[in-house]
Amino acid sequence: MRAWLRDTAGGLSATYWYLWTGLLINKVGGFAILFLSLYLTSQRGAGTAQAGLIVGTYGIGGLLGSLTGGVLTDRWGRRRTLLTSHFTTVAALLALAFSSDLVMIAVWCALLGVAQSMASPAFVAAIIDVTPAEKRSRAFNLQFWALNLGLAGASLLAGLLAQWSYVGLFLIDGACTLVTGILIAWKVPETLRTPSSPSRPRAGGLGTVLTDRIFLVFVGLTLLQALIYAQSNTIVPLAMHADGLSPAAYGSVVALGGALIVLGQLFVPRLIDGHRKHRVLALALLVDGVGFGVLAFADHLAWYLLAAAIWTVGSMLAAPPNAEINSELAPLALRGRYQAVFFLTFPAASFLAPSVGGAGLQYLGDAHWVVVGVLGALAAGLHLLAGRPRERRVAAIRDETSAVAEVS
Known part of the structure; x- marks a missing residue:
């Protein structure tokens, strides 16, 4: 142990x-x-x-x-x-x-x-x-675990405190x-390194981030992933209500996902270490798509619990490589700005998922979940296509960062 x-x-x-x-x-x-x-x-x-x-x-x-x-x-x-x-x-x-x-x-x-x-x-x-x-995969995996552990604790405490x-x-x-x-x-000391070399290239600003096509493709795929996963807390409860299931039933679906992450996330690095990150992300998005695709056949709680278990596994696999790629694509002098643009995907997904997903469920019915499943498969394929260019960019940034560290 x-x-x-x-x-x-x-x-x-x-x-x-x-x-x-x-x-x-x-x-x-x-x-x-x-x-x-x-x-x-x-x-x-x-x-x-x-x-x-x-x-x-x-x-x-x-x-x-x-x-x-x-x-x-x-x-x-x-x-x-x-x-x-x-x-x-x-x-x-x-x-x-x-x-x-x-x-x-x-x-x-x-x-x-x-x-x-x-x-x-x-x-x-x-x-x-x-x-x-070489240690960032574990670092971000532990971060994701802490966020979910904390959210689970907050959910439990909030209900009790609100009564008080x-x-x-x-x-x-x-x-x-x-x-x-x-x-x-x-x-916590200041961790920002400020290279003193007068020949250091100009860092740029948000414009540099917004014209970085390789990074923006990754952000776009992350937004697609966030849109798929956001169905779990925006559209799934509506679908369960339409199937005559109670709010308590939806609570059990949420609890299952949280329990799986808290109990299983720490084991994820051993599963994915040694595998290319774009392939892990492709598998994760495919699993996500399958999980939500299962809902096309769901009409009882057992189906929703099965689907939740599948899509939670997908999110667990995706968390470390997603954060690691995000960190690798950010040049040293622009890490904060790159993180800012990356984090915009989540509030954007929170707005788009209920808007688009609600219309999809209303007009497509159960076929909405087939569409979500297809989006997961599409995102998986796009990650495979984008993987090689990302790896070349990461290698170039790594060399640049090493050079800056040597002269600072």
Whole structure:
């Protein structure tokens, strides 16, 4: 058991583990946004439409925060961006806890979206900085596991705390964020390297990222993957309701997926080590497609549980190589900006999946899931085609990074 744990940890640095701990604390305590719509309707007198609009400001803030965080991560540094993000988040949560005016709540909600999203590019860029290339697969696998473990903990705690006090949700969330901020201030040094060579090429900006075709193809495939997987929390509950299944049945589907990730994610590196990342991603997308394709035949809970088990395996296989490729395609001086553009795929999928998926389910019925399955197979094929050019780009970036490290 000790040998397995040692292999899983992979000799990762102390700084990585402080960042990992901060991510876990944030996720375990990050339950305020989960119950924001209920808080608005039950405690602040908002109508359903008003609550939806206010919660939507959080998503808009998230888009802005991700881009802002990416730029600041490269200019200010990882540590300073993380500290600004966490302490601003604390202020926004405190303001939300004690605000009653719906307009001000919308303002604070948007600020919360900006502040929380700023941290994502900085967290990932810092992990890349302190983790050698050969250990990043394990590092990102552990990160994905921590995020899901924290989400599972938050889901359990939030339901209990909401019965006690909605205001308490915001205060405890803020306290957890404050603890993470203090941990970063105390234990996490600045990881951004600033090469001093006068001959270092100009880094560029967001324009460089947005004209990088190989990276944008990867981002597009990640968006397709996110759109497929987002069916699980947007369209699947609608399909289950149409089949006469209760919300509790959907809860069991969600619980199964979370349990599989918490119990099985740590074993994934041993399964995929030694295999080309684009082939692992192709297999993962194909498995995802099969999982959702099964729903074309689903009319009982057992079918939905089987489908959830399949698509969860796909997401578990995809997580490490997806994050690793993302880290490898980012040049040293633009890691924050690359992470920012990459992270835009997830709020975009959160918007597109219910919009497009809802129409698909309404007009295509069960054939909607056949389409989703075909998209998974298509994405798998595209990953295989894109794999070789990505590998050549990664090799070039690796050589450039090594050269910069030698002169700095």
